[in-house]
Amino acid sequence: xxxxxxxxxxxxxxxxxxxxxxxxxFSEKGFNKATMEDxxxxxxxxxxxxYLYFKNKEELYASLSLRVLQYxxxxxxxxxxxxxxxxxxxxRSLIDAMFDVYEFDxxxxxxxxxxxxxxxxxxLSDSLIEEIKVLSKTSIGAIxxxxxxxxxxGIYVDVHPVALADIFWSMFSGVVLWESSKTIIxxxxxxxxxxxxxxxxxxxxxxxxxxx
Amino acid sequence: xxxxxxxxxxxxxxxxxxxxxxxxxFSEKGFNKATMEDxxxxxxxxxxxxYLYFKNKEELYASLSLRVLQYxxxxxxxxxxxxxxxxxxxxRSLIDAMFDVYEFDxxxxxxxxxxxxxxxxxxLSDSLIEEIKVLSKTSIGAIxxxxxxxxxxGIYVDVHPVALADIFWSMFSGVVLWESSKTIIxxxxxxxxxxxxxxxxxxxxxxxxxxx
Amino acid sequence: xxxxxxxxxxxxxxxxxxxxxxxxxFSEKGFNKATMEDxxxxxxxxxxxxYLYFKNKEELYASLSLRVLQYxxxxxxxxxxxxxxxxxxxxRSLIDAMFDVYEFDxxxxxxxxxxxxxxxxxxLSDSLIEEIKVLSKTSIGAIxxxxxxxxxxGIYVDVHPVALADIFWSMFSGVVLWESSKTIIxxxxxxxxxxxxxxxxxxxxxxxxxxx
Amino acid sequence: xxxxxxxxxxxxxxxxxxxxxxxxxFSEKGFNKATMEDxxxxxxxxxxxxYLYFKNKEELYASLSLRVLQYxxxxxxxxxxxxxxxxxxxxRSLIDAMFDVYEFDxxxxxxxxxxxxxxxxxxLSDSLIEEIKVLSKTSIGAIxxxxxxxxxxGIYVDVHPVALADIFWSMFSGVVLWESSKTIIxxxxxxxxxxxxxxxxxxxxxxxxxxx
DNA sequence: GATGAATGAGTATTCATTCAT
DNA sequence: TATGAATGAATACTCATTCAT
Numbered sequence: 001x002x003x004x005x006x007x008x009x010x011x012x013x014x015x016x017x018x019x020x021x022x023x024x025x026f027s028e029k030g031f032n033k034a035t036m037e038d039x040x041x042x043x044x045x046x047x048x049x050x051y052l053y054f055k056n057k058e059e060l061y062a063s064l065s066l067r068v069l070q071y072x073x074x075x076x077x078x079x080x081x082x083x084x085x086x087x088x089x090x091x092r093s094l095i096d097a098m099f100d101v102y103e104f105d106x107x108x109x110x111x112x113x114x115x116x117x118x119x120x121x122x123x124l125s126d127s128l129i130e131e132i133k134v135l136s137k138t139s140i141g142a143i144x145x146x147x148x149x150x151x152x153x154g155i156y157v158d159v160h161p162v163a164l165a166d167i168f169w170s171m172f173s174g175v176v177l178w179e180s181s182k183t184i185i186x187x188x189x190x191x192x193x194x195x196x197x198x199x200x201x202x203x204x205x206x207x208x209x210x211x212x
Numbered sequence: 213x214x215x216x217x218x219x220x221x222x223x224x225x226x227x228x229x230x231x232x233x234x235x236x237x238f239s240e241k242g243f244n245k246a247t248m249e250d251x252x253x254x255x256x257x258x259x260x261x262x263y264l265y266f267k268n269k270e271e272l273y274a275s276l277s278l279r280v281l282q283y284x285x286x287x288x289x290x291x292x293x294x295x296x297x298x299x300x301x302x303x304r305s306l307i308d309a310m311f312d313v314y315e316f317d318x319x320x321x322x323x324x325x326x327x328x329x330x331x332x333x334x335x336l337s338d339s340l341i342e343e344i345k346v347l348s349k350t351s352i353g354a355i356x357x358x359x360x361x362x363x364x365x366g367i368y369v370d371v372h373p374v375a376l377a378d379i380f381w382s383m384f385s386g387v388v389l390w391e392s393s394k395t396i397i398x399x400x401x402x403x404x405x406x407x408x409x410x411x412x413x414x415x416x417x418x419x420x421x422x423x424x
Numbered sequence: 425x426x427x428x429x430x431x432x433x434x435x436x437x438x439x440x441x442x443x444x445x446x447x448x449x450f451s452e453k454g455f456n457k458a459t460m461e462d463x464x465x466x467x468x469x470x471x472x473x474x475y476l477y478f479k480n481k482e483e484l485y486a487s488l489s490l491r492v493l494q495y496x497x498x499x500x501x502x503x504x505x506x507x508x509x510x511x512x513x514x515x516r517s518l519i520d521a522m523f524d525v526y527e528f529d530x531x532x533x534x535x536x537x538x539x540x541x542x543x544x545x546x547x548l549s550d551s552l553i554e555e556i557k558v559l560s561k562t563s564i565g566a567i568x569x570x571x572x573x574x575x576x577x578g579i580y581v582d583v584h585p586v587a588l589a590d591i592f593w594s595m596f597s598g599v600v601l602w603e604s605s606k607t608i609i610x611x612x613x614x615x616x617x618x619x620x621x622x623x624x625x626x627x628x629x630x631x632x633x634x635x636x
Numbered sequence: 637x638x639x640x641x642x643x644x645x646x647x648x649x650x651x652x653x654x655x656x657x658x659x660x661x662f663s664e665k666g667f668n669k670a671t672m673e674d675x676x677x678x679x680x681x682x683x684x685x686x687y688l689y690f691k692n693k694e695e696l697y698a699s700l701s702l703r704v705l706q707y708x709x710x711x712x713x714x715x716x717x718x719x720x721x722x723x724x725x726x727x728r729s730l731i732d733a734m735f736d737v738y739e740f741d742x743x744x745x746x747x748x749x750x751x752x753x754x755x756x757x758x759x760l761s762d763s764l765i766e767e768i769k770v771l772s773k774t775s776i777g778a779i780x781x782x783x784x785x786x787x788x789x790g791i792y793v794d795v796h797p798v799a800l801a802d803i804f805w806s807m808f809s810g811v812v813l814w815e816s817s818k819t820i821i822x823x824x825x826x827x828x829x830x831x832x833x834x835x836x837x838x839x840x841x842x843x844x845x846x847x848x
Numbered sequence: 849g850a851t852g853a854a855t856g857a858g859t860a861t862t863c864a865t866t867c868a869t
Numbered sequence: 870t871a872t873g874a875a876t877g878a879a880t881a882c883t884c885a886t887t888c889a890t
Binding site for chain 6 (some may be wrong): 464469470471473474476
C-alpha cells in the first residue's frame with residue numbers, strides 16, 4: 001500500500017467519522033437546530049475540520065442521503081443482476097432490499113425530502129447533485145426493469161413500469177415518513193412500522209398482479 | 213350584525229390574509245429561508261402585526277398544515293356520512309376527496325412532515341398541538357371506518373382496517389412528496405403527478421379487493 | 425363648581441389612576457421590563473390613553489419621582505415653617521418626615537436615580553425637568569436651613585450646611601437603596617431597614633452635634 | 637510559559653479588553669441605551685466575540701460590578717489583616733480604601749444597584765451570582781469586624797456592628813450616587829463629591845465614637 | 849492537515865408610539 | 870376623550886464559515 005493510498009484511506013475514514021456524527025446529530029435535532037459545532041463535538045473534531053471534508057452544512061447533510069441512495073443502488077442493482085430469478089422472486093428480493101434500506105438508516109429517509117428544496121440544491125456542488133441524480137435514476141431504473149419484466153411476461157397488470165416503480169418507492173417512503181411522524185404526534189408505537197410495511201408491500205403485490 | 217361580530221370577522225379576515233401570504237412565501241422558500249419580513253411584505257402588513265395573530269414563526273407555519281387537515285377532515289367526514297353509499301362508492305368518494313385535498317394545497321402536504329420534529333412542537337401552543345392531534349386522529353378514524361365496512365361486508369381483504377387507512381394516507385402523501393421532489397431533482401413534469409396518483413389509487417383498490 | 429373645573433378634576437383623577445398603576449408595575453418589574461401595555465392593563469385603560477396624560481414612558485416614570493419629591497417638599501417646608509422649634513426639635517421633625525417619605529413610597533426612591541441619566545433627561549419635557557430641579561433645590565434648601573440654624577446657634581459642628589444637607593439625604597437614600605438590594609442579593613429581612621435607618625439618623629445626629 | 641498558560645493569558649486579556657470597553661459605553665449611555673454593537677465597536681471586536689466571553693448583556697454588565705466588588709474585597713481584607721493597627725487606625729485605613737474604590741471606578745457604583753432587580757438576576761449564571769454574594773458578604777463582614785473591635789475596646793458606641801457596617805457602606809454609596817446625579821440635574825461640580833465624602837466620613841467617625 | 853477564535857451577516861421578536869374610528 | 874390595532878425601528882443573539890497559527 002503506497003503512501004498516497006494510505007492517505008486516501010485515512011481521508012475516507014475521517015469522512016465517515018464526520019458522517020456518522022452528523023447522522024446522529026441531524027437525526028436528533030433536525031437540520032436547522034443542529035449546529036456545525038454540535039456535529040464537530042460529536043465527531044470529536046473542530047468545526048474547521050468539517051469544512052476540509054464538506055463544502056458546507058447543506059452538502060454534509062446531502063451526503064447522508066447520498067449514502068442511503070448508494071446503499072439502495074447497490075442492493076437494487078444486485079437484485080436485477082440475478083437473471084435466473086422470476087419477476088415474482090425479484091419482487092420478493094426487492095422488498096427484502098427495502099427492509100434492509102430501512103434498517104440501514106430509518107431516520108434519514110425522512111430527511112431525503114429535504115433535498116427537494118431548490119434553495120437547498122443551490123448550495124450543493126454540481127458533482128454532488130449529479131451523483132444524487134444518477135443514483136436516483138439508476139436505482140429507480142433498476143426497480144422499473146423488474147416491473148417491466150413482470151409486465152412483459154404477462155404476470156403484472158399493464159401499467160407503465162416507471163409509474164409502478166415510482167409508486168413502489170413512494171409507498172415505501174410514505175409509510176416510513178407517516179409512521180415516524182405518528183410516533184410523535186400521536187401515541188402509536190414504532191414497532192408498528194414494520195408490520196405496516198409488510199402489509200403495504202403485500203397490498204402492492206396483490207394490486208399489480210393480474211387476476212388469474 | 214353587532215360591532216363585536218364585525219370585529220371578529222375582521223380579525224379572521226386578517227388571519228387569512230396572513231396565512232395566504234405565509235403559504236406563498238413558505239412554499240417558495242421553505243421554512244428556514246422564509247423570513248417573517250418576507251411574509252409581512254407579501255401580506256402588506258408590518259412584521260409586528262404578524263405577531264398579533266400568531267405567537268411565533270413556528271405557529272404560523274403549523275397553522276398552514278392545520279388548514280389542510282381541517283379541509284381533509286371536512287371532506288372525509290362528509291364521505292362517511294353518506295350512509296346510502298356502498299364501501300366501493302365510499303372509496304371512490306374518498307379518492308375524489310384526496311384529489312381535492314391535493315388541489316387545495318399541493319405544496320403544503322410536504323410541509324406537514326415539518327410537524328414531526330419534537331423541537332418544532334415545543335414552540336407550538338398546547339391548544340394548537342391538541343387541535344392537530346384531534347384532526348389527525350378523527351380524519352384517519354373516518355378513513356378507517358370506510359375500510360372497516362368493506363371488510364365486514366367481505367369485499368375487502370381481511371387486514372387490520374387501521375393499517376389500511378395508514379397505508380392509504382401514506383401512499384397518497386408519499387406520491388405527492390416524491391413527485392414533487394422529482395420535479396426538481398430530475399426533469400419529470402408536474403402534470404405526471406396526477407396520473408401517478410390515479411394509478412396508485414387504482415393499484416390500492418385492486419390490492420385490497422378480495423379475489424372473486 | 426364650573427364645568428371647566430369639573431373637567432380639570434376628572435383629568436387629575438385619571439392622572440392619579442395612571443400614576444398609581446405605573447408605580448405598581450414599575451416597582452415590580454423595573455423601568456425596562458415594564459411595558460406601557462402592562463401599565464395600561466393595571467390602570468384598566470388602553471395604551472393610547474396613557475399618552476393623553478403623559479408625553480412618553482420616561483415622563484410617566486419621572487412623574488413618579490416627582491410625586492415623592494413633592495411630598496418631601498411639603499413635609500420639609502412645613503418643618504421649617506415651625507419657627508418656634510429649636511434646631512434639635514426641627515431635626516427630629518425632619519427625621520420623622522423622612523420616615524414618612526419612606527412610607528409614602530419605599531420603592532420609588534430606588535428609581536429616583538434613574539433620573540440621573542442624561543439620556544433619560546433628553547426625553548423629558550423642559551417643564552418637568554424644571555419642576556424636578558426646583559423641587560430638589562428647594563427641598564434640599566429647606567433641609568440646609570435647619571442645619572444652618574443649628575450651626576449659627578453653635579449647636580452643630582461648623583461644617584458647610586449644604587454639605588450636611590447633602591449627606592443627610594445621601595445617607596437616607598443610601599440606606600434605603602442598600603437595604604432594598606440586600607433583600608434580594610443576600611438573606612437579610614426587610615424589617616431590618618427601619619431599624620437601620622433609626623441607627624443611621626442617630627449616628628448622624630451625634631456626628632453633627634458639637635461636643636459639650 | 638506553556639502554550640496552555642499563554643492561551644489563558646490571552647483569553648483573560650480579551651475579557652479585560654471587553655470589560656474596559658463595556659465600562660466606557662455603559663457609563664456613557666446606561667444599561668439600556670448601550671447596545672452590544674456599541675460595546676463591540678468600542679472594543680474593536682465583533683458582536684459575536686462578546687458572546688464568546690460573556691453569556692449575555694446582563695452578565696457582561698454584572699461583571700463590571702464584580703470587578704469593583706473584587707477590588708473592594710481586596711482592599712478591605714487587607715486593612716483587616718494589619719493586626720497591629722488600632723480600630724481608629726483601621727477606620728482611617730478603611731476610609732482610604734473607600735476613596736480608592738471610588739477612584740477605581742467612580743461611575744460603576746451607580747450601576748451596582750442594577751443588580752438588585754430580581755429580573756436581572758434571572759439572567760445571570762448561578763456561579764456569577766454566587767461570586768457576587770460571597771464577595772458582598774465577606775467585604776461587609778470585614779468592615780463589620782473593624783467596628784466590632786472598636787466596640788469591644790469601648791471606643792465606639794454600643795451599636796450592632798453589622799448595622800454600622802451597613803450604614804458605613806450606605807453612606808458611601810449614597811453620597812456617590814447623589815452627587816453623581818446632582819451633577820446632571822443641577823449645576824454642582826464633580827470635584828465637590830470628594831469633599832462631601834470627606835465630611836461624611838468625618839461625621840460618621842464622630843458619630844460612632846463614644847463621648848470621652 | 850487540524851485547530852478554534854473570531855467574524856459579522858442575518859432575523860425573530862418586542863414594544864413605545866401613533867392615529868383612524 | 871378613549872380606544873386598541875397597527876406600526877416599524879431597534880437589537881440581542883446565533884451560527885455557518887474563515888483563516889492565522
